[in-house]
Amino acid sequence: xxxxxxxxxxxxxxxxxxxxxxxxxxxxxxxxxxxxxxxxxxxxxxxxxxxxxxxxxxxxxxxxxxxxxxxxxxxxxxxxxxxxxxxxxxxxxxxxxxxxxxxxxxxxxxxxxxxxxxxxxxxxxxxxxxxxxxxxxxxxxxxxxxxxxxxxxxxxxxxxxxxxxxxxxxxxxxxxxxxxxxxxxxxxxxxxxxxxxxxxxxxxxxxxxxxxxxxxxxxxxxxxxxxxxxxxxxxxxxxxxxxxxxxxxxxxxxxxxxxxxxxxxxxxxxxxxxxxxxxxxxxxxxxxxxxxxxxxxxxxxxxxxxxxxxxxxxxxxxxxxxxxxxxxxxxxxxxxxxxxxxxxxxxxxxxxxxxxxxxxxxxxxxxxxxxxxxxxxxxxxxxxxxxxxxxxxxxxxxxxxxxxxxxxxxxxx
Numbered sequence: 001x002x003x004x005x006x007x008x009x010x011x012x013x014x015x016x017x018x019x020x021x022x023x024x025x026x027x028x029x030x031x032x033x034x035x036x037x038x039x040x041x042x043x044x045x046x047x048x049x050x051x052x053x054x055x056x057x058x059x060x061x062x063x064x065x066x067x068x069x070x071x072x073x074x075x076x077x078x079x080x081x082x083x084x085x086x087x088x089x090x091x092x093x094x095x096x097x098x099x100x101x102x103x104x105x106x107x108x109x110x111x112x113x114x115x116x117x118x119x120x121x122x123x124x125x126x127x128x129x130x131x132x133x134x135x136x137x138x139x140x141x142x143x144x145x146x147x148x149x150x151x152x153x154x155x156x157x158x159x160x161x162x163x164x165x166x167x168x169x170x171x172x173x174x175x176x177x178x179x180x181x182x183x184x185x186x187x188x189x190x191x192x193x194x195x196x197x198x199x200x201x202x203x204x205x206x207x208x209x210x211x212x213x214x215x216x217x218x219x220x221x222x223x224x225x226x227x228x229x230x231x232x233x234x235x236x237x238x239x240x241x242x243x244x245x246x247x248x249x250x251x252x253x254x255x256x257x258x259x260x261x262x263x264x265x266x267x268x269x270x271x272x273x274x275x276x277x278x279x280x281x282x283x284x285x286x287x288x289x290x291x292x293x294x295x296x297x298x299x300x301x302x303x304x305x306x307x308x309x310x311x312x313x314x315x316x317x318x319x320x321x322x323x324x325x326x327x328x329x330x331x332x333x334x335x336x337x338x339x340x341x342x343x344x345x346x347x348x349x350x351x352x353x354x355x356x357x358x359x360x361x362x363x364x365x366x367x368x369x370x371x372x373x374x375x376x377x378x379x380x381x382x383x384x385x386x387x388x389x390x391x392x393x394x395x396x397x398x399x400x401x402x403x404x405x406x407x408x409x410x411x412x413x
Contacts, residue, residue, distance in 0.1 A: 002392065005328040007399050012389040013330035017382055020374035021204050026261065030254030040250050044236055046227045047071060052253030057210070059260055060195075063178075065188035066212035068219035071248040071256075072226055075174045075196025078209040079107035081246060082192040083142070085221040086168050088113050092141040097127040098339045098358040099365075100146040104172050105340055108144075109351050116140070117340045119358040124292035125306065125368075126153035128360070133161050135356045142168035147176035147186050150202065150301035150373070151292050155181060155189040162190075170194060175303035177203050178263045182298075187212040192222075197252070202266065202301050202373055203259035205252035270302040270376040273383055277305065277376075280387040284394065286313025290368075304336065305371040308364070315397045319367060322393065325400060326369075329389035336370045 003009030034040060034052060042053035053071050061069035072078050088094065090112030096104050098117050105115040118131040125148045132143060143162055145153040155171075162169050169190030173179070176186040177195055187193025195201075197208035211222050224231055229243035278289040290306035292298070309319045317325075319335075326333045339361045340346060346353055371386070393400075 002396075004325060004393065004396050004399050005330075006325045006403070011328060011330045012392060013385045015330075017332065017375045018377035020372075020377075021199060021206075022262075022266075022377070023255075024258065024262075026258035027255050030258055031251060034250045034254050037250075042071075042247060042250050042253060044227060044230060045223050045232055046247040047223070052250045052257065053248050054253075056253045056256045056260070059257065060210055061212055063260065063263075064185040064193070064212055066193065067214040068212070068216065070211040070213075070219065070222040070226055071253065072209045072211065072246040073248060074207050074246075075194060075198060075201075075209040076103040076107055077226075077244065077246040078194035078196070078211045079103060079144070079170065079172065080110050081222050081225045081244070082170050082194055082211055083107060083111045083113065084225055085218050086142060086170070086191060088141055088168075091139065093137060093139040093354070095127075095132055095135050095140060095143040096340070097144075097146050097148070098341060098361040099125055099148060099337060100172065100340065101174070101337055102340070102343055103174075104144055104146055105343075105346075105353065109353075113141070114139075114352050114354060115340070116354040116356060117358065118356045119360045120148075120364070121154070122360050122364060123290070124151055124153070125149065125290060125364065126151070126292075127158065129154055129157035129161060131356065132158060135354075136161075136165050136167070140165070140167060142170060144170045144172050145190075146172040146174075147179060149290075149304040149306050149370075150175045150179055151298065152176060152179050152181035152186055152189075154292075155184075159189060168192075174198075174201065174209075176301050177201070178267045178299065179301040180299035186301075188214070191215065192218060197256060197259075200372070202270075202303055203256065203263050205248075205255040205259070208248055208252045208256065266377060267299055267301050270373060271300060273376040273378070273380065274300070274302050274305055276380055277383045277386060280383065281307065281390065284387075284390055286310040286394075287390070302373050302376055304373065305376060307333075307369040307371070308367045309369050310367065314394065315401075317397055317400050319369065321400060321403060323369060325393050326389055329392065331371075331386050331389045332375055333369050333371050336368065339365050 005011035174196035
């Protein structure tokens with residue numbers, strides 16, 4: 001048995017996995033076109049006809065099965081604008097899942113509403129519909145299901161519950177561009193869908209976001225809120241409501257047109273490698289690939305490849321020490337978001353919120369390992385290196401007995 005890299009041995013792998021972000025001549029030509037045009041601004045309303053941003057909005061909406069899209073500065077802005085456009089007011093309760101990036105809850109706070117935190121389904125790490133139902137009160141106005149890691153939440157049940165209680169639905173699809181459930185794409189189930197194009201996402205312009213909807217009134221309202229409360233066909237300095245400057249630049253629009261072109265091909269590649277990797281790791285006791293297995297007409301955009309780690313099968317080596325050891329062998333793996341009830345600003349009660357009790361996410365958080373999506377754009381031989389590294393650790397667990405568990409509270413890539 002070879003010595004683990006963490007103890008001075010040679011790592012399983014030194015070469016990097018597939019690079020991210022990825023680009024081709026299409027991005028380069030698009031950026032040159034915008035640069036040379038000297039039209040870097042997408043217009044007063046944020047996407048005037050003929051602009052790159054408008055072209056991207058139309059392409060993205062069509063691809064995701066929505067009538068309209070509104071490009072914005074980032075995914076958090078998409079959530080904020082959506083909440084305001086739907087008429088959410090201070091004191092309203094908005095139900096959110098416990099396992100998500102802070103923006104899902106902070107956007108609610110930004111408009112003066114109260115996030116109500118509910119537990120997740122251990123089968124897919126998305127919002128548990130029964131917990132949603134239990135959290136509804138007379139103050140509940142909307143629900144924000146998160147399509148965690150790139151798989152769509154149980155929208156059939158969530159829609160049924162929301163419609164029976166006259167609740168609005170905002171899909172947080174930051175992880176899920178291109179994801180499909182029963183033939184329907186993320187962002188087209190609810191009243192509004194919100195996506196992120198921050199650098200780690202499955203399509204990116206460094207920063208950026210977009211809102212999808214099939215409601216023309218919401219489209220117009222979101223456009224005005226995105227651009228300082230303006231209205232189309234009124235002068236530049238006319239402002240009709242409190243809005244933001246959350247416009248996207250023409251450079252971002254050009255990049256995202258190219259990124260969207262390659263998205264289907266990249267999703268197919270991630271799915272192929274994820275299926276291959278799952279077949280390999282299922283043979284290793286103590287590791288379980290987390291994905292929704294309740295239906296098979298799905299495309300999973302695989303923002304994360306999720307692994308649940310059982311330390312009892314690894315001689316009680318902690319999840320965090322296992323990750324550190326895996327990293328030293330040249331394999332990207334990490335811990336993701338802290339459950340919302342444990343985020344400092346909620347622990348310290350700096351902002352109002354309701355915690356409905358989340359024992360499932362409390363348990364899962366100590367077990368979850370994430371492999372970021374660029375790894376899945378590599379080759380099958382690269383997937384084999386992941387398995388080799390895990391196997392090597394398992395065969396040399398005794399080397400880790402004298403090492404302390406690193407402190408790892410989780411982070412957002």
